[in-house]
Amino acid sequence: MTNATPDILRIHADQGNDIEALPYELVERKGVGHPDTMCDAIAERASSLYAQYCVENFGRVAHHWFDKVMLFGGEADIDYGKGEMTKPYTVLFAGKGAYSFGDHLIPLHDILFEATAKTLAEVTTGFEPHRHLNLRCEIVDHQGAGRGRSRYRPEELDDLVAIGDDRLVSNDCNLLHGYAPLSRLEIAVLRVEQLINGPEFKLANPDTGWDVKVFGSRRNGQFRLIVNMPFLGARIHSLHEYFARKDECTEQILVFLTELLGQAPELLVNPTDRNGRPYLTALGSVADTGDVGVVGRGNRLNGLITPMRSMSIEAPAGKNPLDHTGKLYGVLAHELATQLYTALGKPTETHIFTSKEAPLDRPDEVVIRLRDWTANAEDEKKIIEIVQHRLATMADITRTLVFTGITMW
Template identity: 70%
Template sequence: MTETYVSVASVHHGVGGDLAYELVERKGIGHPDTMCDAIAERASRYYAQYCVEHFGRVAHHWFDKVILFGGEARIDFGEGELTKPYTVLYAGKGAYRYADHTIPLEEILFKAAADTLAEVTTGFDPERHLTIRCEVVDHQGSGRGHSRYRPKAIDDLIEIGDTSLVSNDCNLLHGYYPLSTLEAMVHGTEQLINGAEFKAVNPDTGWDVKVFGSRRGDDYRMIVNMPFLARHIDSMETYLRRKAECQKQVSEFLSKAFGLVPDLLFNPTDRNKRPYLTALGSVADTGDVGVVGRGNRLNGLITPMRSMSIEAPAGKNPLDHTGKLYGVLAHQLAREISEAIGLPVDTHIFTSKEARLDQPDEVVVEAHGELDDDRRAIANGIVAKRLAAMGDVTRELVFDGITMW
């Protein structure tokens, strides 16, 4: 095994808010793609927690190929009812048994989907509104024998924090910190609308919020798509009034939080007399489909002007899948180093298959500004400390949960 190449360099090219032109997007927690990310990750957490509780270790698994097929609904002014349930398809690999112990995989998968959807819709009843299709297999890969997905002995399971673990794939990961003003505005706006305080004041609003932001120099523009629950909206006049009231609340939030109000366009579809109405709060109510990995990147944003990983981390195993582990680590390193040295930071991690988890092939830290010896030493120290404690990332993923969408 070769040692990790670590580089801490000073760079001076434009980034984030320094760019002349910037575009940012966020798919809210009620968007079908975001739902799939959340379902997949919760399934992995529940499965890992079950294994730890019953066996003390975790069976290998990955549930990152989740597809949500939307239902069907009757929607009109004053009426919104789901008439055909959502279907969540799980495809991936996992163990159904450990020795003589049956792992209730399908029950775990149903609960993961039910718990997630109940949090990001209004009026969701899993008994009426959800069906599950499980296509998870326990087939063995080349050279794996029986142990990977058909574990029979304790050594066939994985202990969290095992220092002998190696990367199960070749991966390229990126992170950065801090967010630009536009990025923070886009992320914050969706979090506001889908937050508890806003929903308490505006219980007729849905969850499938999508926010776009653009900036040309100092000219900020935002588009917000925000559904309403049809049963609470009795007419087009009511819809337009409520939309204006919610838009005002968002403008006040942006003014208070960022000291500016962008040119704000709310629900552009209603320019053609098409109100954004839903039954439970998502376009999944009317057949739209979601897929893991098609939405936000790990920091909750889609940022084409930034270094951006294309990995879909949600649902991947949290033990040795470096597309997930190093994706989390890249953003955590960027934030920790940036706060420690007082400069914006980009991080890049590359690993080859079978490299030790604590020894990825390359870790590159780019600091946007001047680096002196003290700052360089601080950054190198943080990288070394975090690589030596990769088990901490796994523990946080399994027991605390890390939002990656």
Template identity: 65%
Template structure:
């Protein structure tokens, strides 16, 4: 697609000064992150991995992508036998895939069941300890190829590769009505919450603390300049010999988190670590997640595209993971809004919000409205025109964004 002209842009791209208080100046702020081992985050990752693997398979075998959406994934947790020094998953996880997609292209089957199983197995192996797909995973595939109202038969039942869609096809339009929001930069609290989870679930920490689990949940609050945090982090039951041992290990891990916060925020922020053990129950799991003990996860119930849950910010409720990267604007524009916010913030040096609205069937390079709100926007300068040019370029390059999502992968949780 070629960039839209400036005259066209004025019809749907609106650049405005944001006269509200910047996030750092509001008196109270709350932020949450569900870590990579949380059942909801697991589902986001599994759904997106399934879409990527499916898209990659179609590109390799047909040169184009079959329409699909796998964004209705649920994970039903297993059952564990837990005690000090012992943790075993005795009943497996069940991952339910519900959605739509092509099962074949003409007479050529698409190995959908194998693709879905590989996606779930790969993700769960990365965000648990000791996961064995042969023993610990059951797949329930409910992906159908039924046709939608007004759609041709070829949408989910392609008769040949000619019925599939190429990346960048000029006929691509928005698959739905969507409203997306993003912002940049992150506040100090937002950065701190994200860094805590990434520290604990990062490779260096896990190498030093192999007895720690992955189902990390972090809450942060700021009251004026007073910061406080709640961190939930499980331990592997097989590596914990007693409650005293658990408390000792918890104290060691807590000190690393406190050190991170001292380095990034200064002072001595309050950190409540594993508050559930105040009743004498240690936070122990078999593989590192509450999914080991029957908890259930679902796509879209956790982090937004930012990786955070930010109730003090404009925040989309779209669930992007698993959606078709060709034309599901709930996915494409969600990622695009965040990339635009970061780029515009870097360009202007000012806090930026981006808001995109599109109706169904709108061309991908021309959503109904794009609103960019900038703190401290100067009237009468060329800043507004530069912002419009960046927006136009981004909208003209949705095909490259699709390729990035499929080939490189974009984390949306």
């Protein structure tokens, strides 16, 4: 490496096997209607709306952590031609946040309700917030360890945080990882769920639900996918109709995957109905009948569960977007990997380690691994410039998280 390389940065050639060269690969994705994914989306939208409110009213953001969200499923009366909720979902928020800035009350409960209602309406069919949602708020504003005063009872402007404040430091010790590109199996698993829960498929198949879970395996060059996809009880009138509709949807999915992969994979849809019982829901999720969701139990930040890859167990959704490096560096790790892969044409892994109180633009270690790379000064210079620029512009990630949103599921 050149002398210009920062002492926190290490660049390594990775001479191991490419993921595509492994004889066996496994991938999973929990779809947008899965209770765990719902919780991730709710938590992240709540953080975004809360931060937006603070910026619009105070110019800065109050400290908050909405990353402890649980969804307790409701009850439903489901049969052929029937799908009615008889008990609502309960969504519990636990964490920390400010309820006021000085004398200005922050409508925290309203913000949380809005975030939850909008999210659930997007990933179910027929959801009505005031009928189907019970919200419990257990957000506290207590003083943290080692703090002279509570960060969650701000009285003065300096008690709030400006986006891009150069005094910001890491709130925690974190290990984050990213990689690019996705493998063929990873792309297939990701995109088939996006297909089923996308607008065109839902328009053509309005009787399908949203709690889609996809499992994929590859044995050498042979692909196998299992898709769990509920149907809406109110729109299915017999077991015969259920199986007929499942066959029609299976064919659409198979056509999509065959075109995507360049070969026809083995495809199994709704293996649970081999016992003769159909997969029916009221609103399109197993949350209709009591299943529970929790933040961080589902997809990793790239929307997949990839046990054969480097991946962090960090749960970024709902965490403070200004200084929680488990969230910020998680986004950075994946974006850096994609950017470096695009620039160098080599499959890339990124690994970032930071300790508590480290400046946001200077984590403890950044490790870049490039597949089949031969060290050379030109590439090293390019990598250094990209890494330095991204670390120097961490506030851009915060702004995107707050005002535009970054999908983490």
